[in-house]
Amino acid sequence: MSLEKAITVEINGVARELSAPANETLLDCLRRHGQFEVKSGCEKGDCGACAVQIDGEAVDSCLTLAWMVEGKKVTTLEGLNDADSPHPLIAAFLEHGAVQCGYCTPGIMIAAEAMLRDIPDPTDDDIALALSGNLCRCTGYTKIFTAIKQAAEVLRAGGGDD
């Protein structure tokens, strides 16, 4: 049996202590500790359903071991939102119906939010590059692109809390 150890990590702004064996992925660990917005898809870095941000960088949690986030800040979809006002990305996805089955949505928002911090006014090419690791098998990318552009506009105008 692999050695278990307790890792201290900040998840969505809350300091947590998670116990995990060496061979547990961050994906499995987060879900085991109740973060069900982090989805398990291909488990090999193709689909992006499990995307989270570590210290602001989007990564696949299926290709990250839980022990690697010791002392770091992990942000999931839940961390983008706040109870009173939805994040502009979430509001725009709702408004444009940019969600079909919804399974890819948490990962897409994590990837899009990371891009918007680097590129506040993205072109279609910028969005395609940022989402090249997120598969939507309902194939509804048109509305996703529209929603991301609208969220970008709202964020540029100072909307949202981030």
Place this chain on the structure above:
Amino acid sequence: MLREFELDMPGNLQETLARLPGGTLLAGGTNLLVDLRARREDAERLIWLGNIDGFRDIKIEDGRVIIGGGTTIGDLLRNPAMAEAAPSLVAAARVFGGQMVRNQATVAGNVCSGSPAADTVPPLLSLDAEVHLTCSTGSRTVPLNDFYTGFKTNQRKHDELVTGLSWAAPGPHTANLFYKLARRKGDAITVVGVAVTVTRDGDRCTEARIALGAVGPTVFRAKDAEAMLTGEPLADDLIDSAARKAMEESSPIDDLRASADYRRHCIHVLTRRLLKQAWEDAA
């Protein structure tokens, strides 16, 4: 659940070097963790490289670019100096995996995994990059052109760590291009990859490098094709002959992504196209 292993997390370079023998290096993990899950890899002890101070740094000193052993593909894209310091490598980074993979996968890991389809290798060969290796008793530098010894094998010894890669930033009148042929722009494995560097002095080509990916057991330089171009004006017919020579130097296989014949044809077409573009850009 992944198969069980020991996870060593040394806090600095010295500790890492001390623990190297017998361990399997874990950098971005975008290959290794997938292979562990698929039971293609049976490493007993992993050594994580994520705690080495400054391991992701990118420096440009006296026209020489030096990237750390932990530099990720995403780091290349976020560094504004790289567009000029390594145009072909940035082009490869833009079509490498997806955003999340780019943020984890390291350039050194891509080089060391040694797949003939590794997207950073044709650009690095076209830039004549060097690999910097360190063990607990010293350091050495190996030209990337001599690094591979066969399919997925290379000169790194088990007690050595790739601490970085370096190359001379392209000077004036030098063009450095890369093209990846794949089913999609992102998140796809390369069918054929071609990188070229052309340096031009007036109407002569003073130096040409052509690196080919996914058409042999390793990525390699098409040296006979390069030799045809050196010292010559690159007229269309000479470019076409050199591209044909590059095709003859390749030894692709049939696999699920493409036939060997298709790959050979694409080497001819893409090498010709890139050389022509580079010759014009270098003017």
